[in-house]
Amino acid sequence: MAKRKVSNMLALAVLSLLNERPMHPYEIAATMKQRGIPDVIKLNNGSLYSVVDSLLKQAWIVPLETQREGKHPERTIYAPTDAGVAEFHDWIRELIYAPVKEYPQLPVALSFIGHISPKETAALLEQRITFVQKDIVQRRAGNDFAVSQGLARIFIIEQEFIVNQLESELAWLRSFIREIKDGSLTKLTDGEQVWIDTTPRDDEDSDA
Missing domain, CATH: 1.10.10.10 (Winged helix-like DNA-binding domain superfamily/Winged helix DNA-binding domain)
Incomplete structure (x- = not known):
């Protein structure tokens, strides 16, 4: 480009x-x-x-x-x-x-999420869900109002795209939280829920 x-x-x-x-x-x-x-x-x-x-x-x-x-x-x-x-x-x-490489912040946080506990992660994601839900409601209301005032949908079509993205994010967040809570991504160690760590250990590498 x-x-x-x-x-x-x-x-x-x-x-x-x-x-x-x-x-x-x-x-x-x-x-x-x-x-x-x-x-x-x-x-x-x-x-x-x-x-x-x-x-x-x-x-x-x-x-x-x-x-x-x-x-x-x-x-x-x-x-x-x-x-x-x-x-x-x-x-x-x-x-x-032509797609352009973008750097949204949530994937950055997710790439380091293993450094906080599964319990706290789930709680934080549930807080995010509240914000995303509120954003969706506000954007839909704004779109409806704009159209009711005579503004053609084509002039706010990007808002529909954003709402669609937010709905996709919402679905993924809920799915991720379920996997945290049902043990798909976690295990119990000394009575505490921790991430399942599949990263090779140094000693495993040396045995190879």
């Missing part, structure tokens, strides 16, 4: 919204929040204006006009150039077809 001149995902979101219609940064931020985009792309005003500057330098957007409403500061409305539209389409196609 070729390195892009601008690779910040916030830039992709800005290009996407400007492809719909010309906007000023304040409207871009408000629209992103309305559609739940900050759930998948980190947003703050400073980074948004930095991205706008980067897109201007690449000539992917241009200022159309500057407006002033009452006592509000001037707001510059931007639109994409033909090059910006082409870059946006090329970028989004690449993101769809």
